Amino acid sequence: MIVMSVVTALVLLALVTQAGIVAVQRAHPPQGRMIEVDGATLHVVDIGPRDPGLPIVMLHGASSNLEAMRRPLGDILARDHRVILIDRPGHGWSTRARRQDSTPQIQARMIDEALHKLGIDRAVFVVHSWSGALGARIALDHPHRVAGLVMLAPVTHPWRGGVGRYNEIIATPVIGPLLAYTITLPLGYVLAESGARNVFLPQIMPDGFVKDSATPLLLRPREFIANAYDLVTLKQSVAAQVARYGDISVPVTIIAGEPDKTVKTSIHARPFAAAVPNARLIVLPDLGHMVQIAVPDLVKSEIETMIGKIVPAQAAAD
Numbered sequence: 001m002i003v004m005s006v007v008t009a010l011v012l013l014a015l016v017t018q019a020g021i022v023a024v025q026r027a028h029p030p031q032g033r034m035i036e037v038d039g040a041t042l043h044v045v046d047i048g049p050r051d052p053g054l055p056i057v058m059l060h061g062a063s064s065n066l067e068a069m070r071r072p073l074g075d076i077l078a079r080d081h082r083v084i085l086i087d088r089p090g091h092g093w094s095t096r097a098r099r100q101d102s103t104p105q106i107q108a109r110m111i112d113e114a115l116h117k118l119g120i121d122r123a124v125f126v127v128h129s130w131s132g133a134l135g136a137r138i139a140l141d142h143p144h145r146v147a148g149l150v151m152l153a154p155v156t157h158p159w160r161g162g163v164g165r166y167n168e169i170i171a172t173p174v175i176g177p178l179l180a181y182t183i184t185l186p187l188g189y190v191l192a193e194s195g196a197r198n199v200f201l202p203q204i205m206p207d208g209f210v211k212d213s214a215t216p217l218l219l220r221p222r223e224f225i226a227n228a229y230d231l232v233t234l235k236q237s238v239a240a241q242v243a244r245y246g247d248i249s250v251p252v253t254i255i256a257g258e259p260d261k262t263v264k265t266s267i268h269a270r271p272f273a274a275a276v277p278n279a280r281l282i283v284l285p286d287l288g289h290m291v292q293i294a295v296p297d298l299v300k301s302e303i304e305t306m307i308g309k310i311v312p313a314q315a316a317a318d
Contacts, residue, residue, distance in 0.1 A: 013182035020185040021220050028067075028214040030093040032085070037113040039101055043093035044114060045070065045085040048078035054124055054147055054307050055082040057115065061129025061155075063227055065092030067214045069128065073292040076300055081307075084120065086111060088131070090226030092217055102229035103237045104137040112142040124148040124307060126299070128292055129263055130230060132156050133238045136272075139248045140241065148306045149252045152291035152299065153263050156272040158239045163231040170228035180221040188219035202259055202286060203294045245275040251310065252279040253302045255295070257287025 032045035045066055056077055058069040066074075066085040077083050087094035089107050101107065111134075115123065124147050127135035132154020139146045162168060170176040170184075192215055197205045210216070217223060256269035263269075265283055273281035282302070284295070292299055 010178075010182050013186060017181055017185045017221065020189075024185075024216045024220060027211075028217050034093075035114045035117055037110045037117075039098060039106070040089040040094060040096045040110050042089065042110065042114045043087040044118070046082070046118070047074070047085070048082045049080070050082055053081065054122065054310060055084055055120055056303065057084045057086065057111075057120070057123045057125045059086060059111070059125065059127045059131040059134055060088060060091070061131050062230055063215075063218055065214055065217055067092075067212070069126070069292060071212055071293075073126075073296045073299055076296055077303065080304075084115070084118065084123070086114065088134070088230075090230070091223060092214065096226065099226075099229050100233075102226065102233045104134040104234075104241070105141065105237065107134055108137040108141050111138065112145055115145060121145070122147040124150065124303060124310070126150045126152070126292075126303060127154060128152040129289065130155055130234065132263075132268065132272075133234060133241070136245065136248065137241060139250060139252075140244050143250070146250050147310050148250050149248070150299065150303050150306065151252065151254045151269070151272075153256050153260055153265075153289050154254060154268055154272065155234065155263050156238060156245070156268045157242055158235050159264070159267050163234070167228040167231045170225055171232045176225060176228065177221070180224050184221060184224050185219040188224075189216070192216065192219070199262055199288070200290050200294075201261070201288050203288045203290065206293065209293075242275075245272060246277065248276045249278065251306055252276050253282070253306060254279060255282045255284070255287075255291050255299060255302065257289070257291065257294075258283055258285050260287065260289045262289040 030043050035042045060068045066087045070085050074083050074085050089096035089101050125135050132151050135149050192210050196210055254269045254273050256265040273279040
């Protein structure tokens with residue numbers, strides 16, 4: 001009797017989840033174009049003027065999608081610059097064929113291929129959180145593509161501990177997909193607001209952020225599983241690339257907050273700035289994790305300052 005009740009409950013939750021997937025995807029449809037790369041289809045939003053200046057490529061962190069970089073920062077930058085926003089493989093409307101495509105190394109290769117297909121030779125990369133490791137990897141493995149790197153609360157180094165027990169469970173074969181396809185979406189709807197508010201602290205989350213950033217897309221089972229794999233494999237990935245950070249030769253600006261509890265500045269931003277030859281570090285005493293939303297004008301100013309230095313130097317070299 002108990003077994004039958006559990007099975008019935010799981011079936012009902014699975015049906016609710018499927019209905020929820022349909023509703024979420026209708027509420028947050030793709031806004032850009034799809035680009036086929038090895039092992040993935042990447043969703044790319046390309047906005048702003050097509051002038052000959054350096055384009056800006058924006059890469060989001062974990063548990064999010066390109067909308068977390070677009071509003072407000074990407075839209076502000078697009079008034080004067082070409083801005084390319086990319087859903088990382090497995091996130092938003094991008095796909096990936098293999099679970100092991102969770103590493104910065106593999107995602108860097110996919111993004112490099114997508115930019116090649118877009119005709120983007122070099123760009124300034126703006127990366128947040130998880131994508132700090134990705135941005136560093138692109139600069140290391142595909143240096144021809146990177147003119148400069150602006151890192152916002154970046155993950156760059158190994159840390160003590162894990163990434164949350166629930167991520168480890170979701171990344172576990174059988175039990176992870178079972179949970180993802182039954183309880184994740186219904187439960188996530190209840191917890192999404194409070195979880196997002198905690199990431200913003202000590203700032204206050206803007207009204208409507210969860211909806212405006214298309215955060216509910218994360219609750220779809222395939223994306224929730226992909227996100228868990230990204231997180232549980234990240235520590236080993238950054239450990240493997242730390243020794244190479246001194247090889248990054250492009251200008252780098254890092255903006256982080258002292259009270260950020262999601263990605264600790266003392267473990268990541270400060271050591272990274274010390275390891276990279278041309279790094280500039282800005283640490284604010286009252287800034288939380290969502291740098292691009294809390295201080296978009298500062299980020300814009302730093303990006304444009306970097307571009308203003310790169311373009312004349314590039315012209316002189318040519």
